[in-house]
Amino acid sequence: MKNILIVSGHTDLKDSVANKTILEELEKKLPQAEFDYLDRLYPDFQIDIPAEQEKLVKADVIVLQFPIFWYAMPSLMSRWMEQAFQHGFSHGYTGDKLKGKKLVASFTTGAPEELYHRDGAMGYEIEDFLPPIKATCGLCQMEFSGFVYTGGVSYQRRNDEEKMKEMQMKAKNHAGKLAAFLETL
Numbered sequence: 001m002k003n004i005l006i007v008s009g010h011t012d013l014k015d016s017v018a019n020k021t022i023l024e025e026l027e028k029k030l031p032q033a034e035f036d037y038l039d040r041l042y043p044d045f046q047i048d049i050p051a052e053q054e055k056l057v058k059a060d061v062i063v064l065q066f067p068i069f070w071y072a073m074p075s076l077m078s079r080w081m082e083q084a085f086q087h088g089f090s091h092g093y094t095g096d097k098l099k100g101k102k103l104v105a106s107f108t109t110g111a112p113e114e115l116y117h118r119d120g121a122m123g124y125e126i127e128d129f130l131p132p133i134k135a136t137c138g139l140c141q142m143e144f145s146g147f148v149y150t151g152g153v154s155y156q157r158r159n160d161e162e163k164m165k166e167m168q169m170k171a172k173n174h175a176g177k178l179a180a181f182l183e184t185l
Helices: 017-028 049-060 076-085 129-139 155-159 162-183
Strands: 004-008 034-037 062-066 102-108 143-150
Touching: 004 017, 004 049, 017 049, 017 062, 017 102, 017 162, 034 049, 034 155, 049 076, 102 129, 102 162, 129 143, 143 162
Parallel strands: 004 034, 004 062, 062 102, 102 143
Antiparallel strands: none
C-alpha cells in the first residue's frame, strides 16, 4: 500500500469552508493517509524542518491541498516548501530524498472555473498557474502526477445558506474525485 501525505496549506483552516470540507472528507475516505495541517502546526511560520522532511521521506505520494490566493499557493505552504525542500535534501548533488515520489496538486479558487480562460476575467487557464509546482517536481526528480481543481468556492458566499450548501457539495465532490484519482496512482 502506498503512503500518502496530504499537506494542507490553508493559512487559517478554521475560517475555511471548501478546503476544510475537502480535508474532512478525505480523512473519512483515506484513513490510512497522513495529514499535515500547516496552519495548526506552524501558525508562526516556524517550520520544524526535520519533522517535515521525515514525513516527506516516508511518503510515496504527496498531495498539496490549498486554496489559490492571489494566483499562487498560500504563503504558509510556500514557506513550508522553502524550508523543507532544502538543497542537499530534495535537490542538488546529494539531494535525492524525494526522487521518484509522486506529487498531486489539489486546489480551489474562489472565482468560478469558467473565469479561468484566456478570454475569461482572469485571462489565463488554470493550468497556467502550475509551472512553479511542475518545475519543483522536475528539480527534485519527482513525478508531477496531475491535479484536481474546483472553482467557485469563495468564502464570501457563506452568508447565503443555499450557496453554502452548494460550496460544501462542490468540496465533497472534489474530495471524492481526489480520493478516486489517488487510487489510480
